Amino acid sequence: xxxxxxxxxxxxxxxxxxxxxxxxxxxxxxxxxxxxxxxxxxxxxxxxxxxxxxxxxxxxxxxxxxxxxxxxxxxxxxxxxxxxxxxxxxxxxxxxxxxxxxxxxxxxxxxxxxxxxxxxxxxxxxxxxxxxxxxxxxxxxxxxxxxxxxxxxxxxxxxxxxxxxxxxxxxxx
Numbered sequence: 001x002x003x004x005x006x007x008x009x010x011x012x013x014x015x016x017x018x019x020x021x022x023x024x025x026x027x028x029x030x031x032x033x034x035x036x037x038x039x040x041x042x043x044x045x046x047x048x049x050x051x052x053x054x055x056x057x058x059x060x061x062x063x064x065x066x067x068x069x070x071x072x073x074x075x076x077x078x079x080x081x082x083x084x085x086x087x088x089x090x091x092x093x094x095x096x097x098x099x100x101x102x103x104x105x106x107x108x109x110x111x112x113x114x115x116x117x118x119x120x121x122x123x124x125x126x127x128x129x130x131x132x133x134x135x136x137x138x139x140x141x142x143x144x145x146x147x148x149x150x151x152x153x154x155x156x157x158x159x160x161x162x163x164x165x166x167x168x169x170x171x172x173x
Contacts, residue, residue: 005032008057009113010109015029026058042095042097043075043077043095044075044076044077044093044094044095044145045061045062045063045064045077045093046063046172047077047093047095047145047168047169047172048062048077048079048093048096048165048168051086052168053079054082056079056091056159056161056165057081057082057083057086057088057139058079058080058081058082058091059079059080059081059082059146060082061079061080062077062093063077063078063079063080064076064077065077065078067094067096068084069098069099072099072103072104073094074094074095074096074097074099074104074144074146075094075095075096076092076094077092077093077094078080078088078090078091078092078095079092080095081090084122087151087153087154087157088149088150088151088157088160088161089131089132089149089150089151089152090149091147091161091162091165091171092146092147092148093147093151093165093169094144094145094146094147094148095143095144095145096142096144096145096146097142097143098141098142099141100141100142100145100158101136101138101144103137104136104144104146105124106124108124109122110123110124110136111123111124111125114135114143114163114166116135116163116167116170117161117165117167117169117170117171118167118170119137119146119166119167119170119173120137121135121136121137121166121170122135122137122138123135123159124136125173126148126150128150130155130158131151131155131158132148132149132150132154132158133148133149133150133158133159133162133163134147134148134162135148135159135162135163135166137170137173139172139173145173147162147165147166147169148162149161149162149165153165
């Protein structure tokens with residue numbers, strides 16, 4: 001019995017020692033392998049909790065998209081309505097750290113300023129017309145947060161969900 005314990009102990013020490021060693025060199029992906037795409041340091045999907053999203057009638061989890069700086073699209077997270085029959089469109093939240101807000105909105109000023117969640121948000125006209133609502137706040141020379149949502153069936157309600165999302169997002173900025 002004692003010999004069995006000694007053999008087990010030696011085997012365990014050998015396994016743990018192997019886990020603690022380092023191997024020199026550089027990690028290289030195998031041919032045809034692609035690196036896993038990770039969310040940026042400031043992940044827009046972290047700006048709403050599942051409970052907050054659910055409370056707004058949105059899916060609890062948003063869908064991350066990495067954006068495209070060349071096309072002036074920041075990393076975004078989209079929450080779809082939890083009910084497919086909802087009378088509002090998906091809501092997108094984006095965080096830019098390398099695009100100027102003026103460039104994103106083609107140098108157009110906000111059509112109004114709104115105080116939501118202790119933060120002054122600009123409401124910008126959409127190139128898609130009054131059924132889409134864009135709220136944004138400048139965070140630096142090349143940094144801003146944008147919330148876009150809408151209501152294709154009733155343009156007077158286009159900003160309802162983005163305005164409800166803004167204070168929750170503002171609390172995490």
